[in-house]
């Protein structure tokens with residue numbers, strides 16, 4: 001039962017260094033120390049737990065420790081990365097001093113460096129100016145190439161198949177934890193290397209908690225159940241939410257709430273296209289829910305990019321200022337949450353194109369799960 005039996009296209013990172021060097025030059029930086037693991041991975045292909053990249057106009061060095069000597073060589077070679085590898089646990093400072101020997105200003109990733117590490121870097125690079133950068137590589141990571149999209153498509157397909165597989169369990173009064181465990185298990189059976197994030201299952205009144213942690217509450221027939229989950233393939237994680245009613249026909253109130261959220265979600269997806277403002281997607285969803293008197297019940301942003309992290313740029317919210325571009329992969333996930341009654345969220349991940357968008361999460365939507373609608 002493998003969802004990813006055909007080989008994944010190789011992820012080639014070669015051109016990313018050029019893009020980063022251009023970004024550094026535009027900021028007047030002579031170099032940059034990259035410490036955030038997913039950014040190291042994006043630039044070099046290296047997936048070890050200890051690695052930093054020192055980048056200058058003509059230098060590119062991965063510093064790691066002895067555990068990763070072989071892995072680093074293999075992964076950099078597979079990704080077409082030209083960095084040289086320095087293996088040391090004790091002389092990291094000396095390596096950085098050598099790489100950044102020329103030039104005066106060195107960027108670092110402000111959101112990823114402890115004060116202690118910063119003090120150490122100041123000592124190692126005495127005489128150089130350390131410049132805090134924010135979201136520099138995260139911005140470069142926004143647009144996905146074809147190999148990245150393929151990973152996200154496969155992860156989404158695994159999540160779709162797993163959602164279908166768990167639906168019979170909704171008739172067996174599982175606890176939220178049991179259902180979440182089954183979702184995770186089904187994704188792994190289908191080839192997921194991991195989950196994208198801790199699976200969310202909120203049932204009955206718990207469905208009104210947008211990021212409910214699964215509990216030992218038994219899911220009863222007639223409960224609203226929000227399931228938000230994703231599979232990870234080669235580092236790239238999918239993201240989808242479906243809301244269903246367990247083992248019973250929905251009530252009129254549940255149906256009304258669901259239809260309002262679904263209308264908002266479909267309007268949001270229909271609005272996605274290259275050239276459209278990110279904020280418009282948020283406004284579109286919010287306006288639909290406001291028309292249904294549910295404006296106050298939509299208590300979070302509308303979407304976000306996905307990729308090596310589950311929440312990436314761009315963020316689609318009322319504070320967004322960017323314009324959607326072709327090649328972004330974003331979620332559209334409005335919800336409405338009524339304390340004591342329950343909540344509904346519907347979320348898809350879509351690839352932004354010039355003409356509109358291509359959803360990569362494809363599970364049928366509807367309060368009655370597909371399993372309960374099947375003939376016979």
Ligand code: GLY
Pocket residue numbers: 197200228229239333347
């Ligand atoms: N599960 C997190 C999200 O949908 O954003």
Ligand code: MN
Pocket residue numbers: 228229239240241347
């Ligand atoms: Mn989600």
Ligand code: MN
Pocket residue numbers: 239304331333347
């Ligand atoms: Mn999401």
